[in-house]
Amino acid sequence: MAKAFASSGDMEAKKISFTEVGRDLYAFTAEGDPNTGVIIGDDSVMVVDAQATPVMAQLVVDKIREVTDKPIKYVTLSHYHAVRVLGASGYGASEIIASEKCEGMIYERGQEDWDSEYGRFPRLFDAADSIPGLTWPTMTFKDRMTINMGKRKVELMHLGRAHTAGDIVAWVPDEGVMFTGDTVEYNSACYCGDGHFNDWGTTLDAIKAFAPDAIAPGRGDALVGQEMVNKAIESTRDFVESTYKPAARVAVRGGTLKEAWDAVRAECDPKFADYAIYEHCLPFNVARAFDEARGIDTPRIWTAERDQEMWASLQG
Template structure:
């Protein structure tokens, strides 16, 4: 096992793709790095997920300007993680939207999450010196809200806990397209360090019930067509279940975190070791699964210090 987190050594620049997944709807993807979405309305543009820094956000803006000159009026953040939100200032949007629960998590653990993620994944924080501070929304919602970009309706919903307690999805009815944040991934490991394993499958069921024609997942390629959507939902479900079940078996027997790590690897490595950020996510996923199985319902806050303490327990 390496002495540092797998992501600390990942300094390879990723190839950006920008795919139209419905009329005026685009997925900004980058080989397993965090995705963003673009929703073009009659008079303005909504961005889904801001990226980690203003410098990285400008790469999204460059792609937007290839397809429209309409102003960016809204930024929707599906959850609170630093790699998703800290670039929001670059867009100059009138509204930054989060769920109430996501905002509460910024208050509770936003600074700690920023420090932790910066330590884990330095490449994703290019231009970090330009981040003005924590990103707080200007607008929040409890369960659901609707935004009209001219005639184009955009529904923003909380349909269940999964990747975090504050996850939101964005559905554009006129094209039946959804932006799921990190609830759904494609050929990329789910980060479960702040997740809710017991709820994740039910939340996937609710996404599946929409019968969407395309999805922009949190990481991985745009999912075009119902077959691709279903495949990614089910592979995400398999990843989450395959992580939790072996860790829970160890926890129920009073085993150690290191034993849970070994048990999860035995199940997950043969199926998922080639997934993007798999090695990066694994220690955090095992730790959270082990905690949840022992009755710790509210994910513990990750700090830079806790990251290192956990890693010491798992190193050979």
């Protein structure tokens, strides 16, 4: 029996957690579904990553209202992917912040990504008809921006390419807490289909240099304490390297994508097969690793049609 495409057959609702990772700092998590961060300042709230629809965003708003009645002023996008950005209108924020590169990627491939991701994982797009259209930032920056939320400062930084070319993190120095988006995951597969394998480790090193006391990762449980933080950073590094190196060896000798798929499975299955969305990510990860190893620096745009063709060729 053929496997269901990507996560199209995953319709099981996940348990939501709302974990305090520092004073007035929270991670909204859901057993491997996309996470959202919450930063409460003196006079307002910042949300980091928006969920995929305004209806999904309301689940985050409900949790925020359990701990504060301050207005949600900022929505910060860690990167351009549809499951992270299309729910932004649900917060009523006055500012939507992203890197310049993220904004460029929305122009370049935002609609294609929306169509692609909806086909891959329809459960994450609850009430998809509530999405008003592509999400556009109102504020952008190249490398760094400081947001003053009263006495609390939030440092938004592009530390390097990883999950996408436009990734940013949000650093809250008064509590030593970082919101990393999908640059760091915990017990969840990294989606590398738009990634930069050879840069990812350096970006992880830059995160590690801050010595965070807690991290809200892109997927998986909140990471509280430096031991758990470092474990997640290193497991993310291992996942990325274990995906790229076997695919690169096949590419260098002129092998096929299917041979790269087999080589990556042999390396990764024993270590990561029980991770959330592992089977979902694997074909896209292998395809991108194979491309990067052959010198294709800018990830090719995924379309709904390309998704299906690639899936069929690798899954059989």
